Amino acid sequence: MSRLVPTPSTGVIPERDLGKTPVLEVVRLGIDFGGLTAVDDFTITVGPTEICGLIGPNGAGKTTVFNLLTNVYQPTRGTILLNGVPTQGKSVHEVNKMGIARTFQNVRLFKEMSVEDNVLIGLHNSMNYNIFESFCKMPRYIREEKRSHEKAMELLSIFNMEHLAEDRAGSLPYGVQRRLEILRALATDPSIILLDEPAAGMNPNETEALMQNIQKIRDTFRIAVMLIEHDMNLVMGICEGIAVLNYGRIIAKGTPDEIKSNPQVIEAYLGNRRNEGA
Amino acid sequence: MKKKFNLPVRQLATVGAFALFLLLGNFLMAKKIIGLYYTKVLMVAAINMILAVSLNIATGFLGQLPLGSAGFMAVGAYTSAIIMRKVTFVSPALAFPVCIIIGGLAAALCGFIIGLPALRLKGDYIAIITLGFAEIIRIVILNIDSALGITLTYGASNLKNIPKTTTFTNAFIWVFIVCYLVSALMKSRHGRAILSIRDNEIAAESCGINLTYYKTMAFIVYAFFTGIGGALYAGYLGILNPSGFSFAKSIDILVMVVLGGMGSMTGSVISAAVLTIVPEILHAFSDYRMIVYSLLLIVVMIFRPAGLMGNKEFSMDMLTGLFKKKAKGERSKK
Ligand SMILES: Nc1ncnc2c1ncn2[C@@H]1O[C@H](COP(=O)(O)OP(=O)(O)O)[C@@H](O)[C@H]1O
Ligand SMILES: [Mg+2]
Numbered sequence: 001m002s003r004l005v006p007t008p009s010t011g012v013i014p015e016r017d018l019g020k021t022p023v024l025e026v027v028r029l030g031i032d033f034g035g036l037t038a039v040d041d042f043t044i045t046v047g048p049t050e051i052c053g054l055i056g057p058n059g060a061g062k063t064t065v066f067n068l069l070t071n072v073y074q075p076t077r078g079t080i081l082l083n084g085v086p087t088q089g090k091s092v093h094e095v096n097k098m099g100i101a102r103t104f105q106n107v108r109l110f111k112e113m114s115v116e117d118n119v120l121i122g123l124h125n126s127m128n129y130n131i132f133e134s135f136c137k138m139p140r141y142i143r144e145e146k147r148s149h150e151k152a153m154e155l156l157s158i159f160n161m162e163h164l165a166e167d168r169a170g171s172l173p174y175g176v177q178r179r180l181e182i183l184r185a186l187a188t189d190p191s192i193i194l195l196d197e198p199a200a201g202m203n204p205n206e207t208e209a210l211m212q213n214i215q216k217i218r219d220t221f222r223i224a225v226m227l228i229e230h231d232m233n234l235v236m237g238i239c240e241g242i243a244v245l246n247y248g249r250i251i252a253k254g255t256p257d258e259i260k261s262n263p264q265v266i267e268a269y270l271g272n273r274r275n276e277g278a
Numbered sequence: 279m280k281k282k283f284n285l286p287v288r289q290l291a292t293v294g295a296f297a298l299f300l301l302l303g304n305f306l307m308a309k310k311i312i313g314l315y316y317t318k319v320l321m322v323a324a325i326n327m328i329l330a331v332s333l334n335i336a337t338g339f340l341g342q343l344p345l346g347s348a349g350f351m352a353v354g355a356y357t358s359a360i361i362m363r364k365v366t367f368v369s370p371a372l373a374f375p376v377c378i379i380i381g382g383l384a385a386a387l388c389g390f391i392i393g394l395p396a397l398r399l400k401g402d403y404i405a406i407i408t409l410g411f412a413e414i415i416r417i418v419i420l421n422i423d424s425a426l427g428i429t430l431t432y433g434a435s436n437l438k439n440i441p442k443t444t445t446f447t448n449a450f451i452w453v454f455i456v457c458y459l460v461s462a463l464m465k466s467r468h469g470r471a472i473l474s475i476r477d478n479e480i481a482a483e484s485c486g487i488n489l490t491y492y493k494t495m496a497f498i499v500y501a502f503f504t505g506i507g508g509a510l511y512a513g514y515l516g517i518l519n520p521s522g523f524s525f526a527k528s529i530d531i532l533v534m535v536v537l538g539g540m541g542s543m544t545g546s547v548i549s550a551a552v553l554t555i556v557p558e559i560l561h562a563f564s565d566y567r568m569i570v571y572s573l574l575l576i577v578v579m580i581f582r583p584a585g586l587m588g589n590k591e592f593s594m595d596m597l598t599g600l601f602k603k604k605a606k607g608e609r610s611k612k
Contacts, residue, residue, distance in 0.1 A: 091483075091488075096486035108480060112541075117470055121482065124467050124470070124471055127467045129467070134463065134468065137462070184485060
């Protein structure tokens with residue numbers, strides 16, 4: 001596990017990423033829904049190969065942060081720099097092309113389409129042929145489709161899912177659907193991938209495998225990963241930097257060890273647990 | 279991706295089967311086994327196939343619900359018919375394909391103009407906007423001559439003397455062209471993008487799919503092919519009246535798509551054929567015709583709520599697959 005060092009901005013990133021442009025620099029981000037402030041004063045810096053975690057009790061605003069980062073919601077305050085470029089005013093699909101991909105808390109696959117087609121949608125923007133070339137089955141159409149098919153199979157092989165390529169995505173078990181969603185996001189060639197509770201509904205063995213795979217993905221694709229997760233073994237096991245959100249605000253930031261011993265974090269979690277018990 | 283037959287073989291087989299169908303049809307007509315009346319029924323069936331296949335792009339593949347097919351049809355029909363009447367320096371048979379395409383383009387332009395603003399919005403605005411559009415088109419065709427003091431559409435007093443250039447052969451050639459183009463589209467990245475929007479808009483957008491672009495593209499393709507169907511309709515009737523492009527016409531086509539199975543092109547083709555030909559055969563029942571027709575629809579919807587074909591396509595692989603399944607079943611029985 002690497003040490004955290006300061007960047008020119010206020011954030012911290014892993015030491016090995018020092019000198020490189022942070023993939024994500026978020027400054028004082030906030031959003032109000034009517035009178036409710038769902039997220040406020042959210043500031044974070046993510047290094048280009050960092051795995052970072054976003055934790056906090058239910059309703060803390062974690063998913064809302066993901067929706068802000070992907071421009072699903074327009075922020076009320078604050079700025080987002082993606083690879084040094086502001087994303088303000090961009091639409092959701094443009095932000096994806098700029099390098100951010102995500103999964104959803106309640107899996108959103110293209111259920112009626114095949115597993116391979118789901119990945120091919122991720123590869124859509126990397127394919128280069130126009131509609132007339134597909135009408136006439138021009139060489140470029142055939143070449144690009146072949147290349148994308150191979151690329152899709154290569155991606156599926158990360159989770160050993162090649163044999164499922166022709167299955168209907170909606171017919172897969174829940175855990176497999178979650179993995180497919182990660183592959184589809186990876187297919188868009190992002191520089192950072194946002195995972196919303198990737199281990200939800202997985203058993204300890206599957207979670208263990210997922211942890212290794214997230215690290216493998218980071219190492220092979222050299223991308224950053226930001227994940228929301230309730231499974232503390234996973235978060236403490238693979239995240240280098242962690243931010244804790246409570247009532248829409250960051251109450252603590254730091255390495256897993258710092259977070260574990262932070263009294264405010266313990267209070268937020270224990271307080272929360274006490275409420276749930278009542 | 280793995281198909282039992284490779285691409286050129288499949289294409290040759292399809293073209294061959296289609297040529298055989300045309301030959302057989304022409305032979306039966308020449309021998310008067312298929313009379314003039316049923317030749318006309320088959321031509322209407324072909325036109326309905328085009329209309330249903332194109333509506334299926336917007337409903338089955340894109341997941342929108344346009345209720346204005348009659349409007350795009352009218353634009354295609356009148357545009358093509360008006361030009362056909364004016365063009366006298368080449369033979370009508372030569373001018374017809376060009377006029378059909380111009381009719382389609384005119385409908386596509388209308389599709390772009392009303393589709394772009396409606397599809398930018400989140401939500402189902404397309405139904406009401408296309409409904410309004412079709413009515414406006416009908417009223418405009420009805421009144422434009424008297425309002426502007428010109429003779430273009432002849433309003434309620436019929437646009438007559440349109441060269442009757444639609445034939446069994448050219449109608450089915452257009453069916454073939456439209457079906458080929460639609461299936462090629464759906465096997466491309468553009469077609470996949472359209473399907474992904476139907477399945478999950480939010481996810482599609484997060485994967486970098488430009489929603490407005492692909493929704494508008496699908497909608498324009500729908501309008502274009504519907505306009506082509508309209509142009510063929512004009513060449514079939516030889517006489518046009520705006521009352522032929524009412525809301526009921528749009529609903530007829532929608533029923534074909536729903537019955538065939540939303541999202542199945544071959545389903546649309548089969549159901550367009552069935553729903554055109556069966557009522558004609560039922561003419562014998564005259565008074566009970568519409569009741570039998572409605573009952574037929576209800577029965578199909580009860581036993582196959584997703585339509586005849588669901589969202590599957592009919593193909594050679596399916597046939598061989600069925601055959602294998604049967605063989606397997608028989609083997610396991612032994
Ligand atoms: N579109 C929205 N409109 C109004 N309130 C919202 C909206 N999205 C999220 N919220 C509110 O923001 C808060 C944080 O929700 P969320 O980000 O889903 O929490 P978490 O993912 O941390 O469990 C909740 O109180 C939720 O009701
Ligand atoms: Mg959440």
